[in-house]
Amino acid sequence: MSDIVYNAIRKRVKVFFEFIDSELMIHPTQNDFWEYLNIRIPENPVPLTDIIFELVGKEIEITLLLKGEKKSINIPAIQRETEKDRNTYFDLELITCDRSDYPLIVIIEDRTRIFSYQQKLVQSRNETKLLQKQLAEKNKALEKLNTIIQRQNLDLEKRVRERTQELQSARIEIIRRLAQAAEYRDPETGSHIVRMSKTCVLLAREIGLSEKDCDLIYHGGSMHDLGKIAIPDAILLKPGPLSSKEWQIMKQHTIRGARLLSDNDTDLMITGRIIARSHHERWDGNGYPDGISGENIHIFARICALADVFDALVSDRPYKKAWPFERAISTIEEGSGTQFDPEIVKAFLDISDKAIKLQQDFKDKST
Amino acid sequence: MSIGKNVYKQKIVMLGDFAVGKTSLVNRYVYNIFSEKYIATLGVRVSKKDVTLTLNNKTINVTILLWDINSEDRFQRVLPQYIMGANGAVIVADVTRPETIENLKHHIEYFRTYAGGKGIVLSLNKTDLINYDQFGFLKQKMERDAIFSKMQTFFTSAKENQNIEDLFINLARLSIVSKEG
Ligand SMILES: Nc1nc2c(ncn2[C@@H]2O[C@H](COP(=O)(O)OP(=O)(O)OP(=O)(O)O)[C@@H](O)[C@H]2O)c(=O)[nH]1
Ligand SMILES: [Fe+2]
Ligand SMILES: [Fe+2]
Ligand SMILES: [Mg+2]
Numbered sequence: 001m002s003d004i005v006y007n008a009i010r011k012r013v014k015v016f017f018e019f020i021d022s023e024l025m026i027h028p029t030q031n032d033f034w035e036y037l038n039i040r041i042p043e044n045p046v047p048l049t050d051i052i053f054e055l056v057g058k059e060i061e062i063t064l065l066l067k068g069e070k071k072s073i074n075i076p077a078i079q080r081e082t083e084k085d086r087n088t089y090f091d092l093e094l095i096t097c098d099r100s101d102y103p104l105i106v107i108i109e110d111r112t113r114i115f116s117y118q119q120k121l122v123q124s125r126n127e128t129k130l131l132q133k134q135l136a137e138k139n140k141a142l143e144k145l146n147t148i149i150q151r152q153n154l155d156l157e158k159r160v161r162e163r164t165q166e167l168q169s170a171r172i173e174i175i176r177r178l179a180q181a182a183e184y185r186d187p188e189t190g191s192h193i194v195r196m197s198k199t200c201v202l203l204a205r206e207i208g209l210s211e212k213d214c215d216l217i218y219h220g221g222s223m224h225d226l227g228k229i230a231i232p233d234a235i236l237l238k239p240g241p242l243s244s245k246e247w248q249i250m251k252q253h254t255i256r257g258a259r260l261l262s263d264n265d266t267d268l269m270i271t272g273r274i275i276a277r278s279h280h281e282r283w284d285g286n287g288y289p290d291g292i293s294g295e296n297i298h299i300f301a302r303i304c305a306l307a308d309v310f311d312a313l314v315s316d317r318p319y320k321k322a323w324p325f326e327r328a329i330s331t332i333e334e335g336s337g338t339q340f341d342p343e344i345v346k347a348f349l350d351i352s353d354k355a356i357k358l359q360q361d362f363k364d365k366s367t
Numbered sequence: 368m369s370i371g372k373n374v375y376k377q378k379i380v381m382l383g384d385f386a387v388g389k390t391s392l393v394n395r396y397v398y399n400i401f402s403e404k405y406i407a408t409l410g411v412r413v414s415k416k417d418v419t420l421t422l423n424n425k426t427i428n429v430t431i432l433l434w435d436i437n438s439e440d441r442f443q444r445v446l447p448q449y450i451m452g453a454n455g456a457v458i459v460a461d462v463t464r465p466e467t468i469e470n471l472k473h474h475i476e477y478f479r480t481y482a483g484g485k486g487i488v489l490s491l492n493k494t495d496l497i498n499y500d501q502f503g504f505l506k507q508k509m510e511r512d513a514i515f516s517k518m519q520t521f522f523t524s525a526k527e528n529q530n531i532e533d534l535f536i537n538l539a540r541l542s543i544v545s546k547e548g
Contacts, residue, residue, distance in 0.1 A: 061452070074448060
């Protein structure tokens with residue numbers, strides 16, 4: 001083979017070799033071998049493992065090779081930085097040679113191109129795996145954050161509920177005091193409101209209203225005569241009978257009361273408004289201020305109407321003595337279908353014992 | 368076996384899952400450099416480091432040949448040729464990836480298959496990424512493990528140069544002793 005052809009092939013396949021003697025010294029005979037490794041060609045033979053230090057640890061195998069008990073020693077994919085920032089990859093092979101002066105040959109075959117390509121594959125595969133792991137972790141952290149936020153939300157909701165509750169009871173308190181203030185000017189006595197609203201609850205429960213409605217009617221009921229605040233003393237406290245003009249003004253306490261409780265749409269305010277306006281309506285439509293009848297009158301107002309009258313009948317008033325219970329009860333009964341809702345009258349008769357007991361428990365202090 | 372006068376040559380292999388820091392440990396120890404950038408190792412890269420040890424009041428010069436080896440996956444295996452003839456191994460895990468710690472056992476097994484009962488030290492690397500509590504927890508876990516508790520374990524950080532010198536020097540000692548014994 002001509003040198004030219006031989007060199008051309010060698011350049012293409014990029015295989016380099018060098019000779020080794022029996023003392024395991026490498027002899028500098030092939031320029032391109034040293035060139036490839038980027039090592040200055042030594043003047044004298046050098047220990048093999050000084051140059052090919054990848055062979056340290058292979059001493060026993062080399063002995064076997066020299067004895068002919070092993071064909072070759074291979075170390076694939078060796079990476080070396082032959083120049084700064086220039087990586088080369090090569091496969092290393094140590095084989096026997098039939099020359100007596102050089103029993104071994106070391107061969108290196110450049111594999112930089114194929115292994116660089118393979119390196120990129122491994123790199124992207126590993127980076128993907130790391131990224132997946134990071135993403136999974138981020139996800140986990142996010143989930144954790146989510147549950148924390150959810151818990152905080154629940155906490156906030158609870159606090160809002162508590163605050164609302166507080167506001168609600170503050171509002172109830174204010175209304176109670178307003179109602180009380182109205183009472184001070186009212187010839188109707190102090191415990192009227194308490195008895196009347198408690199009687200309302202007895203009735204509401206008997207006809208099957210919900211506990212929430214019972215609660216509403218209890219607080220709302222105490223506001224029924226709130227509007228009397230707006231009635232002048234001369235009329236409100238007048239000992240004798242009222243003139244028809246005065247009576248017209250007196251009747252206004254329903255509308256005035258409802259107006260005082262407007263501009264607020266909580267259930268309680270709505271209830272108070274209904275009761276204040278309609279507690280003087282009659283089942284047959286002859287009541288005031290709207291003259292509505294039957295079920296057009298809100299159930300809360302129908303209940304209050306009965307409880308209000310019953311309590312008035314059995315209480316002392318400046319112009320009359322308290323009636324005995326039996327008489328009051330039969331008067332209510334007579335009003336069934338005219339003044340009162342028959343259903344509520346029926347319920348009243350069923351709870352009359354409790355209503356009487358309530359009267360005794362919350363009797364007026366001696367006036 | 369030593370070649371040259373009074374100089375031990377020691378082949379130490381780096382084993383462990385991908386990206387645990389094998390290359391970074393070598394780079395820190397031999398060249399005192401660290402890079403955040405991850406470059407997956409393909410095949411093997413051998414680095415040399417000369418150290419002086421004192422063992423039984425004798426001063427010994429050792430040339431450590433550190434075999435930084437690729438991790439194993441579908442594209443590449445850790446070849447037995449790489450491990451055969453080794454005097455010791457640093458087997459590395461990443462403290463932030465629990466599975467790499469579990470896999471230490473697999474690498475220990477593999478090393479023993481091809482290198483016999485040579486010295487092994489464990490490196491739990493990237494300690495700069497965990498807090499004190501996590502560190503304590505890990506330490507306990509290692510001490511309670513039947514296999515790990517019998518081995519020398521070093522908590523290292525290639526990034527912050529923690530415990531690296533200790534790791535390699537102790538392994539060099541261990542491998543000389545196991546070689547002579
Ligand atoms: N924070 C921190 N990062 C580290 C540490 N050691 C290595 N790393 C980073 O971890 C990544 C992987 O490091 P390598 O040293 O390349 O890991 P390897 O084990 O050689 O990976 P393969 O060659 O693929 O097996 C790189 O981005 C390093 O910068 C360390 O102690 N702390
Ligand atoms: Fe009234
Ligand atoms: Fe009243
Ligand atoms: Mg690496």
